[in-house]
Amino acid sequence: MTDLAIGKVTSSFRKGVQGGLSIGIGYFPIALTFGLLAKTSGLSIYETVLMSLIVFAGASQYISLSLISYGTGIFEIILTTFIVNIRHFLMSATLNEKAEEDRIINKIIYAFGITDETFSVAATKDGTVSTGYMFGLISISYLSWVIFSGVGHLIGASLPHTLQESMGVALYAMFIGLLVPSLKKSTKVFLLSILGAVFNSIFTLGQMMAQGWSIVLSTLLSAILIESIEYIKKRVRGEVNEK
């Protein structure tokens, strides 16, 4: 029995690693550049690797570098980080519904590894997600992020210019690759993603709010709007049936 259980965990761990492969590739150029920029912003290799090790959030780590170069105070940098990363609250709440029952301690551990990318892969996966799957998915993403942050600082250079530029599409291509299969099957998914994209474009291009809030608000508005329409449609149909 124990063997069987362990076998199940390893296979879902392996599936997680496979699911995270695109993230590993996508983080490579971004982490490398982060290491390089951290060096030019005056962070030591230890500080750079420590940040990737315990923060593990690309966008806010980049922002902290530009704030450091501006000479912004520590408190403001931490506050900005909080605002940029508050969207993960929504993502964790979503994953909590989809995650298999398990001891809370395991969830508290893998919660550390929830990023835009690991969330997107886990949330678009068919069925539930197990703890083993989450650990596999996060391990490969985390390793890529931490190792290549250090490598970027060490070698102090990024990839050849054209490759660096073209690899910048990787994570967006992954998001598209995750979205399209569901998009083909469901009008609801299509409307949700279009609304999310339109709201976020209005909010960020119109410079109405910081990116962190914009993604949260666009997501919530779209998700609530579509759900309300569906709810009203059901109600109307229900009332028609009664008569």
Added chain:
Amino acid sequence: MRSDVFWMIIGMAIVTYLPRMLPFVLLKGKELPPFIQGVLRNVPYATLGALIFPAILFIKDDDIWYGVLGAGAAFLVSYLGANVIFVVIGSIAVLTLYSYFL
């Protein structure tokens, strides 16, 4: 390691971890109302839309068509039913070729 940078990193780690962790603790064993459950089920697709646009258009500072081409390649490859990893490699390849030849 400088102590001010050290504490800055610790602070960043804490404020990043809390929003990631709290929902698992706060919502443990709670059955949410059906409407909220429905909204949460919608979240991944709305988020993906917002994560892709408008950011993908600006992956190259001075050339919006570069982003459009990358997005187009990714849409096409994934619409044909390819695995995500090939969508990623395919769009990198298309953009690399574009930079070399144009």
